[in-house]
Structure formats: C-alpha cells, structure tokens
Amino acid sequence: MADAIVVERLVKRYGTLTAVDALSFAVPHGTIFGLLGRNGAGKTTTLECCIGLNQPTSGAVRVLDLDPTQPRELARLRPRIGVQLQATSLPEKANVREVLELYAAYYGIAPRAAEMAARVGLDDKLDRQIAQMSGGEQQRLALALALQHDPEVLFLDEPTAGMDAFGRRILWTEVERLRAAGKTIVLTTHYIEEAERLCDRICMIQRGAIVADGTPADLVARYGGDATVTIAADGFTPGADLQHLGTWTKAGAQWKLATRGEPGLALAAVVTDANTAGAKITSLDMHRPTLEDAFIAITGETIEETG
C-alpha cells in the first residue's frame, strides 16, 4: 500500500531564515511517526505544510495522495484529517458541549459531545466555558476536536505541551487506541520519552533538516553508544576475567566499563568479582543507552534549551 504522507525536499524560507531545509520523509499507512527536535527546529512548519496552513517555498507534499498546497485538493483532504495545533484558541464564551457540536456540524456528522468529552476526561466539564478551563484541559478538548470525525490521518503538534500527567496519559491512551484502529499519526514533540513510547518511527530534526531517522530501538542501537557500568570499590581493579566484557577506563576512584553486551549481566559479573576479591563497594551505577543519548550523540546538543 502507498504511503499516507510523502514529503519531498520540502523547503520553507522566511526572508533569509531557512526554517525547513530540503526535508524528505514518507509515512506508511498505520504508522505513528514522530518529528523530534528542539523548539525552532522546523517541526511545526513541516507539519503546517502538510495541512495547508503554510505554503512551502519549494518541494512537494502529498497527504492521502492529495496536494495540500492546491485549494481544491485541500478541500478534499480536510474531512479526512484531524489536527491538534500547539495552541488552539476557541471562543472564550463557548462551552465544551457547544464546541464539539459546532465541529460536528463542520464535518457533517452527528454530534458525539458526551462520548468525546469522556474520552478526553472532560465528561464532568461539558458545560464549562473555555475561559474557565486550564491550558491542559483546552488541549484535551482540542484533541477531542481532532478525533470526533474519525479521521484517517492525525496531525498532533506538540500534543502534550502544557498538559499535566493526567492529560499526557489520556493522550498516550488515545494514540494507542488509534494505533490499534490502524490510523496514521504524525506528531511533533520535544519530549524524548513521548517519542520513544509512542512512535513507530522517529525523524530527528535539527535546524530544519533530518539528522537521523529510524525506529526508537534502531536509533538507540545505532547512535546511543555503549551501555556503562560504573563501580567504585576499595581495592578493586578489573582483572583479566572481566576484560572480555568491554573497555575499562579509570576516572578518579571509579572504574567505568563500556559494554556492547547486556549491561545487567556485566553488572552482575563485576559485583561478583569485587565481592570475591573482598573489595568494599562504595558506589555502583548502570546506564543503558537511551533515545536521549542518541539525540545528544546525533545533534551535539540536549533537547531542552536549558539542559
């Protein structure tokens, strides 16, 4: 089956600033696809080009075999996609039920206000006005608006930004449900944990260009580096029987093992060896490479600006 979304050499320039720089990717049907990068990396601009909110400077975009830059094709695309924008502003005096009813009318479907509100944890807030809702609650309503007409493809732009743990869990549950229903999802995020947990495929974006892509496990295996075991123990020196585990280096009182193998097993071997030698262990640490390690290795920076 063809890809649900194809982006080819997409470029978006604002004056002299190049927000998106010859970006290409394809999203097969039924895939949860993540654009992961820092704020300002070009994720939102890319997503906006896929939904007709932004006109590319050059390059091609096709969603469900339709070109969102062409008004007629965009009109045919709209009923088939659902979008949650980063900051959706809804009329302040509107309440949850009315907004869901209005959007049902936009899509020509029967309103499912109570059902949708329950799905995003707003079932007790159907009569609550937008102005009285928290940012996280508004984002959950925005999610419900994206889902109500049961679209084939979903675009979620930083869907959990500003959400509390409850909101994040609801979004994650919905994404799992949509995955089971075979929907295609494109989401942008700068939360590594979210990308790792939700996405089948991840594109890491830096300064408008893709710097790495693959499954989360794949990216960690390729770029995450070695697992490490760090031990500090009086009278401990890794002997010949520990050399096959990997590479040992010494930093101060600590010995650090970098291993390609299973770090849990290496840890057990190191502890056994230290105990046998009668060394008193003062500190012990194991680190398995994460997607964050891969991100730092690839981009040379942490994902949080302050990090």
Next chain:
Amino acid sequence: MLRMFLVQTKMNFVWYFRRDGEMMFWTLAMPVFFLVLFSFAFSTGPNSGSSAFLVPGIIGAQVLSSGFWGVGVMLATFREKHLLRRVYLTPMPPAVFFASLVVYRVALLVAQATILVTVGALVFHVHIVGNPLEIVAILLLGTATFVSLGTIIGALARTTESANNIASVLTVPLAFLSDAYVPIDRFPHAVSSALRLLPSTQFIDTFRDVSVYGQSLAHYGAWIALLVLWTVVGTAISARTFRWV
C-alpha cells in the same frame, strides 16, 4: 451546509451576545443614548425636526460600525487569537463562516433599529413613513457596502490593535461627516459637496429620505449605483487580501 450555517449562527448569538452582558447592553443602549443626547444638544425640544434627522442618522451610523467593528475588527481578532486558522482546517467553506457572522450582525442591527424607532416614536414623535420594502432594501445595500469595506480592515490589519485603530479613525469622523449626527449642510458648500462622495453620506442620506421623509427609492438611482460600486470594489479587495492565518 445549511446545518453548519445554522449551528454557527446560533453559537454566534449564544457566545457573543447572550453570554456577554456588557456587550449586549452597550450594543443596544449606545444608539438610544446618542439619540437622546444629540436630540437635546442640537435642538430646543423633543418635537423639533432634528430627532427626525437623528433616528435614521444613528441607525445609519450603526450600519457603518457594524461593518467596521462587528465584521472587520472581529475578523482581525479571530485571526490574532488563532481562531481562524483552526476553523480553516475544517471542511466548513469560508463563505459559511463569513455569512453567519454577517447574519449575526444584521440581527443586532435589526434589534438596535427597532429600539431606536420605538424610542423615536414614543419620545420624539418621529415616524417611519416610507415603503417598508424600500427601507429594508436600502438598509441591506448599506450593510453590504460597509461589511465589504469593513472586511478590508479585517484583511489588512495585522493585529486586533491596528484593526481597532483603523476602525476608530474611520467610524467616528465618518459619523460626523456623513450626515449621520449633524447635517453636513452646515459646512461650506464645497466641503459638503465633497462629503457627498463618501459612501456613508450616500447611504445615510438615501436611507433617511426614504424612511422618515417618505421619498421613493426610485429617485436615488445614482446613489444606489455608487453604493453597489463601493460594495463590488470592497468585496473584490477583501477577497484578494483576506488571510486565514
């Protein structure tokens, strides 16, 4: 399509009118306040001719501000608050969204006019004597003219603040220079002739003559043609320049 339009229009009433008591009050009370204030300020008593001048004049000024504020500034606000870009993502045709906003404003105008005419009749003995169909026709044409011109404000202003400023700069002087509150005959002839080139003057004069002086709309062919022209030009510019995002 009809359901979209009806639901959107219903929501406009609920959100922007029924739930906004302050706005509701000012929208309905302001014109009456102007009528009372100006009637006493510009005349010697409730029975003088100036009230007959003012009732249609103030209704005309409300048509102006409906177009400039009610549609123009409103659209700029919707854009700045990212409301338009969200709506743009849905299958609703822009014309439906726009039409329901206009219908909402027209309904407010009808309410304002009804109150003004009632107060005018009861307190100031001003009576609407013209042909009702002709009155409705000229009111609708005027509304179309100022909605189309107001939409240009909504299209070109980058922020709510600049839309507000443009609307203020246009509405207040125009109301005083277009025969709405004060007769422009009081200005030197050259000035009043120049002011008759304004669409607001053309509309308000025609509306007044038809509604309270009982003239036939048929005598105002030139003004009507000009108002249609303004509407066509305004609509063309709006359609070319309007941005959803």
